[in-house]
Amino acid sequence: MNAPDPMIRITTQRQILLEELGKTKNHPTACELYDMVRKRLPRIGLGTVYRNLELMADTGIILKLEVGGSQKRFDAEIEPHYHIRCCRCGKVENIEVDIIQDIVQSAAKKTSYDIIGHHVEFSGECPDCQDGSSKI
Amino acid sequence: MNAPDPMIRITTQRQILLEELGKTKNHPTACELYDMVRKRLPRIGLGTVYRNLELMADTGIILKLEVGGSQKRFDAEIEPHYHIRCCRCGKVENIEVDIIQDIVQSAAKKTSYDIIGHHVEFSGECPDCQDGSSKI
DNA sequence: CTGCATGCAAACCGTTTGCATCCCC
């Protein structure tokens, strides 16, 4: 888990998956990526998308977000950062907040867990949804 | 969302659901609760469990946790607190960390979202899983 | 030639929903 196998073959599918993931600022779900990739690789299967996302997340090439909601989301940005999720439309965006090392430290002291990670997620209404607030 | 309807009938099913949820220190999934409740109410349906958990979460009687993992988890403790999830066995426990108001403040400044909540989740290996570490 | 990667489809799991029945007010 700390030293994942860094060597996987970069097949056409994986390459394009990476490119599409890298080109969006969003944090797409597997299905959204499937749709994006399918424009360039019409015969790709959903299973391949899931398999490769999972694989690339395991190898640390991409990040599998541990955010709320019922779908998994992926991110080409693997540097630590936090997220904010719109509670109306479900969109997930990055939010710049200083990493809270002291919180992690104090958490580590209070538990007998071997802490390997943390994540912070804010939720709220995004500007778009605030506009159309009373509708829908 | 801020003023949820506080008045729902406390039926037998809801009462027992609440009792069972309150008596565990874990953060059970709907299925786990279903199993617990079924010992006292053998004919209860899974649908009822889901419907009532959802309803009670909406009314603010209980908390629906926004943690990672593929299943929703529920909590009778509605005061704000944070969680730590074992990355091996998936167990979720409470962790006592001071609420980080300043982080929330600074987050609010950096985004045009109307922030209504946040949650922090640590992940790591729980003591039990550390013991049996190399097994499984 | 060999084995990993793929496409496809069926299986799976957690959750939601429609509906007939039941029970409480």
Add this chain to the structure above:
DNA sequence: GGGGATGCAAACGGTTTGCATGCAG
């Protein structure tokens, strides 16, 4: 008697998996 609550089972959405085929090394 009427309206919400329940049990049941079928439907659903997202994800995983088994398998035959394809392709790169």
